[in-house]
Amino acid sequence: MTIEEAKFILSAFRPDGSDAGNATFCDALRMAGDDPMLKGWFAQSRAHDEAVAAKLKQIAPPEGLREAILAGVRVSDPRGSNGLGWGWIAGLAAAAAVVIGVFSARAPVRPESGTTALAGFAISDMLNERHGGSGEPASALIAGLQVKGARMPAAEQIDFEKLRETGCRTLNFAGHDVLEVCFVREGTVFHFYVTRRDGPLGNSVAKGPTFVSEAAGAAAVWSDTRFDYAVASTAGAEALRRLL
């Protein structure tokens, strides 16, 4: 077995060590014990795998998903049924109702003040564990946001439809879409939110920026001709000021 072959096999060795007794890995593990270079590579590879695995385990399912699964199946009552009948459809409807509740639970129907409502929404969502935009346009936006000294983007730099269609995280705020991307600048994580100016807040967001601080974090809110924006962080208002 060559070093490269050993690396190839050890790539499938789970970081928690649960494959230690598996015969497939014996020779490669033995080789890693004898060869200092392979040993170093394997230690680093496992440390990296452990770090990624630990992070993935921090991703929590959305609140209410468990209840939606149980409610849907309970209504469908598959026992005694030979196929997918009306009960299954009713189950889907019940589950869908729960899920709609889950994903729009944070949506105030009539925000009293656009600026504070959007700031509150941003801070509240920031504390949720589900984050991140994806898709090529979101990656481009994140890349720009991560550059030290860069200002927050303006309307002409945001293609709202494209971001949404290509998989950017989309939230529901008072029945309207809000897009979110996360970015890291100088070690601090920020959450950036965009919604259409004619959307849920109806032109009531100040041109700003306005800074709103709460115990759990802070948000800056502003608007331009086309969009309302918020950026939130647990690092406080000063960190937000440096972005604007």
Next chain:
Amino acid sequence: MNNEAFAELVDAHYAPLYRFALSLARNASDAGDLVQQTFFIWATKGHGLRELSKAKSWLFTTLYREFLRGRRRDARSTSIEDLPPAEKELAAEDVDRVSKIDASLVMTALQTVDEAFRAPLTLFYLEDMSYQEIADALDVPIGTVMSRLSRGKSQLRMALEGVQTAGAKVLPFPDSKGASAS
């Protein structure tokens, strides 16, 4: 299977299933749908499975098939032969980088890995399944799983590196003095 046993099955598996679904579907809403659909199928068909010890593999396999079924409707996939070879070697700072960043950003990076590598890679990191079980779930040979894990890890490292070192090549953001950032 009674309601209590079904609830136990859901409790044991819905969180890792959701993480797997999120890496595939790349958004929380579709991931939630996939998990629900998987348990619906279990409730209508899979509850006849005699060996409950195989429930975990059955659920992951079914979720993956449901994802592929939906994916086929989009009719846009990349042939494995078209994918570039992965060459990113692991560096010491890569481990530190992962430890310091937000879990959601790790998931975002994972979601950028090519789909063919992403499924085995996510199952590997969830640590619930051995490489043999992953091969069964995805219906590919063991050697293919190992190869995809190796290449997928390399792609993931590059994506994680991009989380912190991405440049402003795509969008010209103005810098703090109003000029374009380079």
